[in-house]
Amino acid sequence: MLINVFLVILFVFDFALIYMIYFYNPSGTINRFLSLLLIPIMLSNIEMLLLMTVESSLSIDIGLNMAFLGGLSFFPMFYHFSFYYPRNVMTGKRKKRVIILYIGTIVIGAGLFFTYLLKPEVVSKADVFHIFEFFKIIPAFFVFYIIMFIYTSGLLAVTIRKFIKSCNMNLMASEKRNIIMIIAGFIPTSIFMLFSYFLFLPLRSGMKIYLVLSAFYTVYFIILLLSFGYLDKKAIVRTLFTYPVTIVIIVLIFNYGLKGFNDNISSHFGLNPSIVLFSEILILMLLLFPVVRVFESRLLRGGSSVPGDFHNSLKKSAAGLSDIVSMTELNTYLDGLFYQQLQITKYMLLISTESGGEFAPADGREDLRFPGYGELAGKLEGYRKIMNIQQMSLAWHEGEELQTLYDQKIVLIAPLFNRQELIGFFLFGEPGPARAWYPSEVDELEFFLSGVPVVIARCSMHEKAIALEKRQASIEKMAVLSEISSGIAHEIRNPLSIISASAETMALRELSADEVRRFASYIQDETQRMSRLLSRILSISVNSEAKHQPVNIVKIIRRALDLVSTKLRKKNLIIDFKSESESVVAVIDNEVLMQVCLNLILNAVDAMSDGMRLRVDVGYLGESQASIIFANQGQKIPDDVRGRIFDPFFTTKKTGTGLGLSISKRLIKDASGEINLLNSGDETVFQILLPASADSVR
Structure with missing residues (x-):
């Protein structure tokens, strides 16, 4: 028995x-x-x-x-x-x-x-x-x-x-x-x-x-x-x-x-x-x-999804793909979906590098690479659908890439195609402890992932546009620096002449102690003056990440006017600067505001003829915003182009790049502010609105 x-x-x-x-x-x-x-x-x-x-x-x-x-x-x-x-x-x-x-x-x-x-x-x-x-x-x-x-x-x-x-x-x-x-x-x-x-x-x-x-x-x-x-x-x-x-x-x-x-x-x-x-x-x-x-x-799966939950989770999450514009957002979104909602043991998104020579993790968290023209890429281009690693391994020839997949405990591989081009692929582990993928889950996953290549392409275009804008901003910044360089050279030449004359006098003449101290103070004062000028130049040319914090915008505007003072004097332009106080505080990066102000001032100088007036008004607009107005009496902007004035590469100048105002608009927007072209009868008026600091509200 x-x-x-x-x-x-x-x-x-x-x-x-x-x-x-x-x-x-x-x-x-x-x-x-x-x-x-x-x-x-x-x-x-x-x-x-x-x-x-x-x-x-x-x-x-x-x-x-x-x-x-x-x-x-x-x-x-x-x-x-x-x-x-x-x-x-x-x-x-x-x-x-x-x-x-x-x-x-x-x-x-x-x-x-x-x-x-x-x-x-x-x-x-x-x-x-x-x-x-x-x-x-x-x-x-x-x-x-x-x-x-x-x-x-x-x-x-x-x-x-x-x-x-x-x-x-x-x-x-x-x-x-x-x-x-x-x-x-x-x-x-x-x-x-x-x-x-x-x-x-x-x-x-x-x-x-x-x-x-x-x-x-x-x-x-x-x-x-x-x-x-x-x-x-x-x-x-x-x-x-x-x-x-x-x-x-x-x-x-x-x-x-x-x-x-x-x-x-x-x-x-x-x-x-x-x-x-x-x-x-x-x-x-x-x-x-x-x-x-x-x-x-x-x-036994610890609360992870079953096919019905899998379907509902993917269906709800599909709509969120349309709002994603950066790879950082996409990686965060996918982590939440696959790890938190579906509780998949492991997933990785690998996308083609710019050279196309390899596929690398989109989030950069793992040092994993697959050749762009390797056996895995070739098989995915041949299958053009989600494949189980077991089925793929039976038809493999070279062992290195296959060994990597096994070491990573990969079970499913999902290719991503943009038209006919393989732009990346997903690697998935088990969907949960001690369970394989249900066929219905694979079908649902394939349908969901069909929308990811469009998102990746959109993120790539957006990030390239951001990188291009940053490069353009740097170019525009250097162009501004070039505009004011002649004035800076003149400003430096004056203190150098004083220093040279003082040193020559001290070397050739017998001077009393008081006279030596007087000429030495001339040299010291002019040296400090040049140091301040050079600091201003460096503050414009340094390319650093914006750090928005409370700043006194009155001082920044005065410094910008000081930098272009030579160009203003050459045209005999009148500066009408008004501020409701000597301290108007807004939240923005110091050098970002400097670049925008210089751009608007130089545009105004180019538009005005000799003897015209540039009006600059600074103050608070209500209790939550700081306002800066640049108004000039120069050539008016035609009505048919006013709506395009902030578009990239649009310009009314013969030698302009069309980047200055578009970059200025983005920089101000990144600081949670806005820049607008206002309607005015006799003047061309630009207004900058910035969030006021809490300390500045009266």
């Missing part, structure tokens, strides 16, 4: 393992093959259970034929598997060869089945167990058995040879390790299991040996699966304990609760109680596995 219970539990384990392997990744070729290769072992366990517990000849016949079916099907499936692992080398010619082998398997199986039917009506179980006695009873069966033995041995030898030759390919170390494990352990263990009814049943302790080897095979199969890397350890633990142990406990409770009912069933149909128990377990497994699968997706 104890052996029978162990056989039942072993069957449940194998059944649960097959179920878990297949549904972990139904689209994976290797998963399908591995689940199929475990079925013959499960059939062998059923055969042993039938032979040990049932006396009827029908049950013995069913058990033996199941064993023959398992033994025959295992080897062509194993041979078929060798065409897909470690690399997919299946061709049309080889596919025909495999089909012929499966047909041969069916023919040999039919021969064994029909010759077995030739046995006498009464055959003892001992005759079945002692195979040589059985061969004497049915010679034709012996002939087909020899054919089966030669056929399966030949297939096994060819398969081993194929796996050994595959080691000469450019494989990863893990793939070579898997092949060694298959040859060294999987094949011999399978032989023992598939011919167990000949090797162990005649022995006195044969069933105990069989149980040990069957359990060893199950454990070995699990180790092999983990070595392949297609399963999670948590999934293995759940398969070996959560499913079968729970079901066995339920059935045992059910069995003892309805012992009388089970005994009646056993006696009525002539079945061993173990078979009744086995049947109950099988029925419960078929009924409960779908329920458990849905339940465990919520319970």
